[in-house]
Amino acid sequence: MSHCLWCDQAITYQATWRHLLTLMERATLCEPCQTKLTLLTGKQCQKCSRESETDICLDCHYWIKELDTDPLTANISVFSYNEQMREMIAKWKYRGDYELVHAFRHVFVKMFNKHFSTQLKDFAVIPIPLSEMRLYERGFNQADALARLLPRYQPSILQRLHSEKQAKKSRYERIQSKNPFNLVETINKPVILVDDIYTTGTTLRHAATLLRRQGCPKVYGYTLVRG
Amino acid sequence: MNEKLSLNPKVIKQIAGKRLLRKELPLDEQTYRSLIQMNILQPIQSIVKKAFHYECQRCHNTKRSLFGMYPCALCNRMHRYCRKCIAMGRVSDCERLYEWHGPEPIWSIHEQPCTWDGELTLEQKKAAERIVTAIQFKEKEILSYAVCGSGKTEMLFPGMSYALQQGMRLCIATPRTDVVRELTPRLRQAFQSVSIQALYGGSQDKSGTAQLIISTTHQLFRYSDAFDVVMVDEVDAFPYHKDMSLPIATKRALKPSGTMVYLTATPRDEQKKKIERQQLPHIFVARRYHNHPLPVPKLKFAFSLQKNLVNNQFPKSFLRWYSTRKHDTRQVLVFVPTIQLAKSLEQTFNTIYPEIKSSAVHSEDSNREEKVYLYRQKKIDILFTTTILERGVTFPAIDVAILHAGHHVFDEAALVQIAGRAGRSPDDPDGEVVFFHDGKTEAMVQAIYAIEAMNKRGGFT
Numbered sequence: 001m002s003h004c005l006w007c008d009q010a011i012t013y014q015a016t017w018r019h020l021l022t023l024m025e026r027a028t029l030c031e032p033c034q035t036k037l038t039l040l041t042g043k044q045c046q047k048c049s050r051e052s053e054t055d056i057c058l059d060c061h062y063w064i065k066e067l068d069t070d071p072l073t074a075n076i077s078v079f080s081y082n083e084q085m086r087e088m089i090a091k092w093k094y095r096g097d098y099e100l101v102h103a104f105r106h107v108f109v110k111m112f113n114k115h116f117s118t119q120l121k122d123f124a125v126i127p128i129p130l131s132e133m134r135l136y137e138r139g140f141n142q143a144d145a146l147a148r149l150l151p152r153y154q155p156s157i158l159q160r161l162h163s164e165k166q167a168k169k170s171r172y173e174r175i176q177s178k179n180p181f182n183l184v185e186t187i188n189k190p191v192i193l194v195d196d197i198y199t200t201g202t203t204l205r206h207a208a209t210l211l212r213r214q215g216c217p218k219v220y221g222y223t224l225v226r227g
Numbered sequence: 228m229n230e231k232l233s234l235n236p237k238v239i240k241q242i243a244g245k246r247l248l249r250k251e252l253p254l255d256e257q258t259y260r261s262l263i264q265m266n267i268l269q270p271i272q273s274i275v276k277k278a279f280h281y282e283c284q285r286c287h288n289t290k291r292s293l294f295g296m297y298p299c300a301l302c303n304r305m306h307r308y309c310r311k312c313i314a315m316g317r318v319s320d321c322e323r324l325y326e327w328h329g330p331e332p333i334w335s336i337h338e339q340p341c342t343w344d345g346e347l348t349l350e351q352k353k354a355a356e357r358i359v360t361a362i363q364f365k366e367k368e369i370l371s372y373a374v375c376g377s378g379k380t381e382m383l384f385p386g387m388s389y390a391l392q393q394g395m396r397l398c399i400a401t402p403r404t405d406v407v408r409e410l411t412p413r414l415r416q417a418f419q420s421v422s423i424q425a426l427y428g429g430s431q432d433k434s435g436t437a438q439l440i441i442s443t444t445h446q447l448f449r450y451s452d453a454f455d456v457v458m459v460d461e462v463d464a465f466p467y468h469k470d471m472s473l474p475i476a477t478k479r480a481l482k483p484s485g486t487m488v489y490l491t492a493t494p495r496d497e498q499k500k501k502i503e504r505q506q507l508p509h510i511f512v513a514r515r516y517h518n519h520p521l522p523v524p525k526l527k528f529a530f531s532l533q534k535n536l537v538n539n540q541f542p543k544s545f546l547r548w549y550s551t552r553k554h555d556t557r558q559v560l561v562f563v564p565t566i567q568l569a570k571s572l573e574q575t576f577n578t579i580y581p582e583i584k585s586s587a588v589h590s591e592d593s594n595r596e597e598k599v600y601l602y603r604q605k606k607i608d609i610l611f612t613t614t615i616l617e618r619g620v621t622f623p624a625i626d627v628a629i630l631h632a633g634h635h636v637f638d639e640a641a642l643v644q645i646a647g648r649a650g651r652s653p654d655d656p657d658g659e660v661v662f663f664h665d666g667k668t669e670a671m672v673q674a675i676y677a678i679e680a681m682n683k684r685g686g687f688t
Contacts, residue, residue: 002292003292008290008292008293091313091314095314095316095317096297096300096308096315096317097295097310097312097313097444098295098297099295099296099297099310134298135300135301136301138300139297139299139300139301139306139317139319140297140298140299140300141300141584172549192299205584
C-alpha cells in the first residue's frame with residue numbers, strides 16, 4: 001500500500017490488466033493533491049515557458065536587448081507556481097523533506113523526454129549547484145535531487161560562491177547581481193541546466209554565460225516551476 | 228564549572244525541560260562543547276530502530292510512510308529522517324537530540340497570582356477544590372468531566388493559583404489551535420503577574436521560557452520532563468485520540484512526579500470505561516455556571532437533503548426554520564460537513580438574503596481568526612463553519628444548526644459539543660439547536676440521550 005507523499009492518505013488502485021501486464025509506475029500523490037498542481041499549458045513564451053499571449057514575452061525581450069546574444073537558448077518549465085506548489089516547495093527545499101522530489105518525478109521525467117530526449121542526440125544534464133554554506137544548512141541540493149531523476153546526469157561541473165538568497169532580493173537586485181559561478185571543467189556538448197524555479201532567469205543565464213564562454217555549443221534550462 | 232555559572236538563567240530556561248536539535252540550542256560552539264563534556268547536555272539518538280519499525284524520539288512517529296531517506300551532502304550517506312514533525316526542523320540520523328541534565332531553572336513563587344475577581348458557583352468550587360487536592364498530593368491524573376458551558380476554564384484557576392504559589396511550572400495544553408488563541412487573552416487577564424507564552428503553529432515567540440505555557444499538544448513535541456502540572460483541555464478532540472504520538476508527547480512533557488488534569492465535556496469510550504472501572508479518578512460537573520439546563524437538540528427531517536447539498540442548495544425546512552425562528556435577532560452558526568460546502572452554501576445564502584451579513588470559515592482559511600472575531604463582535608449575522616468551531620469557543624447568544632447531521636464527521640462527541648455552543652450566556656440561556664438530517668443516526672440518538680442524561684444529573688427534569 002502506498003501513501004500520498006503530501007497528505008499521507010492511502011492511495012488505492014482499481015486493479016486492471018494493465019497493472020499486471022505492464023510496469024506501470026505507481027502514483028506518488030493522491031488524486032486530489034495531484035489536481036491541485038497545475039501544468040503549464042496553452043500559449044507560452046517560446047524562450048522561458050511563461051504563460052503569455054505573445055511568442056516572446058516582455059522579460060525575454062529585455063534579456064535579448066540587454067545581452068547581445070542570449071546565452072540561454074530556451075528554458076522549459078513544467079508546473080506553474082500556485083499556492084499548492086509554493087507550499088510543497090517550501091516543505092521540500094526549506095524544511096528539507098527530500099522525499100517530496102518523488103511527488104514530481106513522474107511528470108518531470110515525462111516532460112523531459114518529450115522536450116529533450118527525443119530532440120537532442122548528445123547532451124549533459126547538470127544541476128545548478130548551491131554554495132557550500134547553503135549546502136551545509138540544507139543537507140542536500142534541491143536542483144541536484146531533480147537532476148538525478150533524469151538521464152545523462154552529471155554531478156555539477158560548476159561551483160557557486162556564497163551570496164544572499166535569491167528569493168530575498170528584489171527583481172532589480174537579482175538582475176544586476178554579479179556572476180556567482182565558477183567553471184571547474186569545460187564541456188563541449190549541449191548542456192541542460194536543471195534548477196527548481198525560474199523566476200527572472202538570472203541564475204540560469206549566469207551559469208550559461210560561463211559555459212558558453214568556455215566553448216559549450218548550446219545551453220538549455222529545465223526547471224520544475226516557472227515563478 | 229565556570230561556564231555553568233556564567234550561563235544566563237534565561238538560556239537555561241530555553242534549554243531545560245526540552246528535547247532540542249543542535250541548531251535550536253542558543254549556544255556557541257565552545258559552550259556547547261563544554262556542556263557536553265560536563266554531561267549537563269546529554270545527546271540522545273534521534274531515530275531509534277525497534278523490532279519492526281523506527282521511532283522518532285521527538286514526535287514518536289512510527290508510521291513507515293512518514294519516514295524518508297535523503298542523501299546527505301555532508302557525510303555522503305543516506306540518512307533516515309522523520310517526515311511527520313519536519314515542520315519543526317528536520318530530525319534525522321545525522322543529528323542528535325539534546326536534553327538538559329544540569330541544575331533546574333528556578334521559577335518564581337507568586338503569593339497572589341490570580342487577579343480574576345469573578346466568583347465560582349458551588350458546583351464549580353467543589354470541582355476546583357478537587358483539582359487543588361490532586362495537585363497538592365501529587366496524584367498522577369484526574370479527569371474533570373464537565374458539561375459544555377459549565378465554566379471549565381474558571382474551575383482551573385484555584386488549581387493554577389495553588390501551583391504558582393508553590394513555584395511550580397504549568398502547562399495548559401489542547402489539541403486545537405483555536406482553543407489556544409481563545410484561552411490566552413483570558414488567562415493573561417486572570418494571571419497578570421505571571422509570565423505566559425502561547426505556543427501554536429503560527430505563534431511568534433517559540434522560546435518557551437515562561438512559567439505558564441499555553442500550547443497545542445503538537446508543540447509539546449519539543450518538551451520533556453518540563454512541567455509539574457499539565458492540564459489538557461478538550462482531551463477528546465481530534466486529533467488527540469486518533470494520533471497516538473500526542474498522548475505520548477504530553478505525558479513526556481510532564482515530570483514523573485507531576486499531575487495530569489484532563490478536561491472534557493464528552494469523554495471517549497475508553498475514558499468512560501476507565502471511570503467505570505475506577506481506574507481514572509474524576510469529578511463530574513453537571514450544571515452550567517448560569518444554572519440553566521443544556522439546550523436539547525431538535526431533529527428536523529429534510530427529505531431531499533443530499534440532493535440539495537450536491538446542488539449547493541438549502542433544504543426547504545432549513546430556510547423555513549431560519550425565517551421563523553422565535554428570536555430572530557440571535558446570530559446563527561451553521562455547521563456543515565465539508566470545507567467545500569461551507570464555501571458554496573455561504574454564496575447561495577448570500578444570493579437568497581443579500582441584506583444579511585454572512586461568512587464562512589474552515590481550517591484552510593487564512594482569515595479565520597479575523598472572521599471569528601467579527602462574528603463575536605456581531606458584525607456577521609450568520610456563519611457557516613466546518614467542525615473547527617465545534618468546541619472551545621464561546622459566542623454569547625446564538626442559534627445552532629447542523630446541515631447533514633448524519634455525515635460521519637459528526638460523531639456523538641462532535642454533536643454534543645456543537646449543541647453546547649448554544650445558550651452559553653446567562654442573559655440568553657436557551658439558544659435553539661437543530662439537526663437537519665435525512666435519516667437518524669446512532670450518533671444523533673446517543674448525543675441527545677447524553678445531553679438529557681447530563682441535564683438529569685444536574686437536577687433538571
